[in-house]
Amino acid sequence: MIKNILDLLPEELIQQLLNIGEKKYRANQILNWIYNKHTTDFNEMTSLSETLRIKLNSLLKITIPTIITKSSSSDGTTKYLLSLHDKSNIEMVIIPNKKKIHYVSPRKLDVPESVHFVLLQNLV
Numbered sequence: 001m002i003k004n005i006l007d008l009l010p011e012e013l014i015q016q017l018l019n020i021g022e023k024k025y026r027a028n029q030i031l032n033w034i035y036n037k038h039t040t041d042f043n044e045m046t047s048l049s050e051t052l053r054i055k056l057n058s059l060l061k062i063t064i065p066t067i068i069t070k071s072s073s074s075d076g077t078t079k080y081l082l083s084l085h086d087k088s089n090i091e092m093v094i095i096p097n098k099k100k101i102h103y104v105s106p107r108k109l110d111v112p113e114s115v116h117f118v119l120l121q122n123l124v
Contacts, residue, residue, distance in 0.1 A: 002058075003016075010031065030056070033045045033047075040064060042060075067080055068082065075096075079093050
């Protein structure tokens with residue numbers, strides 16, 4: 001079964017790479033392509049060898065959530081309803097303040113119909 005790379009913790013991605021004979025640092029390269037360069041296709045990750053890109057395509061996929069609804073309030077807070085690759089839905093909230101934007105992301109749990117919100121990071 002091909003896993004969505006976005007479902008993996010960094011340590012799990014490292015283990016996947018070690019299992020196919022790759023070095024740990026490849027995880028950082030891949031995550032940089034996804035999160036900093038917004039790449040969702042392993043074939044576009046040109047700092048990786050063609051052989052590694054072929055292996056990644058056979059083991060993993062990159063499936064980003066789809067926005068179902070977006071609503072904004074007068075204070076600038078934006079709430080999204082997202083559909084995940086497994087067809088479950090989650091909510092995400094972006095809360096701005098004067099100096100930073102707080103990004104609150106749900107963490108999908110194995111418990112049905114449960115959503116747990118986790119403050120992931122402050123975006124400058």
